[in-house]
Amino acid sequence: MSESARFVWQKLLRHFKTNDLAVLVSSRRQFTAHLLPDLQTIIEDQVAPWSPELLGFHQWIEYFPMKLSDLTTSEGKHAVQLTPVQYQDIDIGEDEPYASINNGLWLIMIDGDVPAAVMLSKFKVRGGSKVQVEVAHLPNDVGHDFAEGFLRTIEAHGKSSRYYRNKAVSFESTDFEGTNETMRVHKLPAVSRDDVVLSKATMAQLDTHVFDFVKCREELKRLGQSGQKGILLYGEPGTGKTHVVHYIAANLPEHSTILVTAEQMLDMEEHFALARVLQPCIMVFEDVDLVARSRDDISGQKAETRLNRLLNEMDGLGTDADILILLTTNRPKSLEQALATRSGRVDAALEIPLPDDDCRKRLIEQYGHALNFQGGALAEAVLRSKGASAAYVKEIVRRLAQRSIMRGVAPLVSREDVEAVFADAEAEANSLKRNEKTVRRHIVEQGDEDDCCGRGNESENLTPRDRRRSPPEAKSPAPATYRHRLHGPAASNAEKHNRCSRLVVTL
Incomplete structure (x- = not known):
């Protein structure tokens, strides 16, 4: 950087070899912020042959989108100062984060004698951030052709998003690690078919509505059928709905996965826009009943707005979208009927039931694969856990393992161990029920007081x-x-x- 140049307009005057920056012609495009690593990479690749000079510049307000016309201003406080290039680490799911540029200006000479400039800037909007790419050149054919081809290439790469493809991502509103707050890449567990303990009938339903559907998707589209599908996974708490989601994601490796929580559903447009970019894609809405309750039960305008946005975005996908939408809930009866019973939104509802005797036996053997059950201990555990969820069975097995360690006989588990562990668990449950009754009575009494x-x-x-x-x-x-x-x-x-x-x- 020249010592005499304090402002961007001074560098632009020298670069374009003109006394009037008003003659410059520019074109720009805006993208969602999650594409920043892809956009920066393709910009750097395209300008590399022209030995670019990279400049940083000051942005007055992070909610104010900077334009190249702002950089040409030379009047008083509106003149934009040159600064060191500032970088921000972005999580892309690799060993090292991606070092993204907050605001950058590349000055290049096309074919050694035609000046051009490329600006990359980021600014905040309600609910997220945007990225803007702008190309400036003198009014000539070479500059025009360069800008047109440059932006066309940028748009093409923006539609592919190579950095997040085939990964599991979510939008995060808060991040205390100092990295970019827009995206989070998740390492989902590898779940094989043997790791999923469900009845044969339930597994057959999963095969039909998920894996067979994906295999037939292209042929279905050729026959005029929709390539997108909504599937509701419902059941009691702890039955393994999230585990099933991980199983589906792990066994569709060519699909990207977007995880959406209830508090993030105000930004439905951004989630579905990302899904279109990353398709084939799986969208996961866990505990959807928190947002998609029946309209009769909705108590606020914000909740109804979230529901309407979800329904509208699902309707707007189109039949050619390669998107699989998975919704989970513990309370299917509370869901809005416009979501739960309308084909095209929810096309299949699969119950993830409480495990039967055979499934509980398999669960105990799976969770306790390192334990040695003796003297009818396994059969007793299966019997005593009747009506329990998979999560409950997992905790029981852990307690059995801990008891065997404390007795100094690990990995042996006896029938007496099983009886003792279940007796403790049942005593805890009974105590909790008594406390719940006490709390309810207190609430009723407090209600009487308030009424009086x-x-x-x-x-x-x-x-x-x-x-x-x-x-x-x-x-x-x-x-x-x-x-x-x-x-x-x-x-x-x-x-x-x-x-x-x-x-x-x-x-």
Whole structure:
């Protein structure tokens, strides 16, 4: 950098060998920020033959998209200063992060005598970030052809995203590791078919609706059928729905995977845009009931907005999209019917049930593969775990292993060990149930207190939809004799509160 050049406009004047930067012609494109590594790489590859000079520049406000016209300004405080090139590490799922440029300006000479400039800048928008690429040149055919071909190549590579293809990614709103907050690459576990303990019927459904569908997808599209499919995985907590998702992702290695949580569903457009770029792609919406509850149960405009965005984006995919949408829920009955029962959104609903006797036996053997069950211990564990989830079985096996270690007989597990571990687990469960009843009674009593003292008006907690449905007499008043005896006709608020508190304590 020349010592006399403090501002970008000074460098541009010298580079373009003109006294009037207003004659420059520029074209620009905007992309979502997750494409930054791809865009920067292709920019560097394209400008490399022309021995570029890379400059950094100051951005006043991170929410303000910088344009090349801003860089040409030479007036007072609006003149953009030259700075060192600033880099930001981006997680791309490799051993080393990608060193991305926050704002960069490449000055090049095409064929040694035609000046051009390429600008890469990043700015924030509501819900994420954007990246802008702009090419400037003098008004001549060589510069025009260069800019046109350059941006065409940028767009083509932006549609492929080689850095995130065939990986599992998510959008992260908070990151305390100092890396870019836009994307997170996840290392999903490798799950083989033998690792999935489900009934033959359930596995057959998975094969039909997932793996066979993917195998037939191209032929289906040639026959005029849709290439995208929505599948709902439902079942009790702990039955292994997330494990099934990992199994599907691990055994479709040519697919990218996008993980979406409920709090991220306000940015549906960005998630589905990424899915189109990365297709064939798997989109995973875990605990979708947190967002896609029945409209009758939605209590706020934000929740209904999320639901509508999800439905609209699913409808907008098109029949040629190679996208598999997996939704999981513990509460299928609470889902909005427009999602759960409409083909084209959810095309198949697969229950991941509680394990039967055979599955529990296989689970115990799998989780306790290093243990030696003796004297009917395995059969007893299968019997005592009837009605339990896979997650519960896993914890029981861990307790058995710990007990065998503490007894100094590991890896041996006896029937007495099984009986003792289940007895402890059942005692814990019974204690929890008793505590739940106590908490519920306290809540009811507290509710009585609030009602007596003129607080806790139920109508204040009703949604507008509930108020319309609830008749005025929906809440029955306390009997007049009860109110008179408790408060008296002219009792003060303090007296009411004290009497009500005494009542609650003595219930």
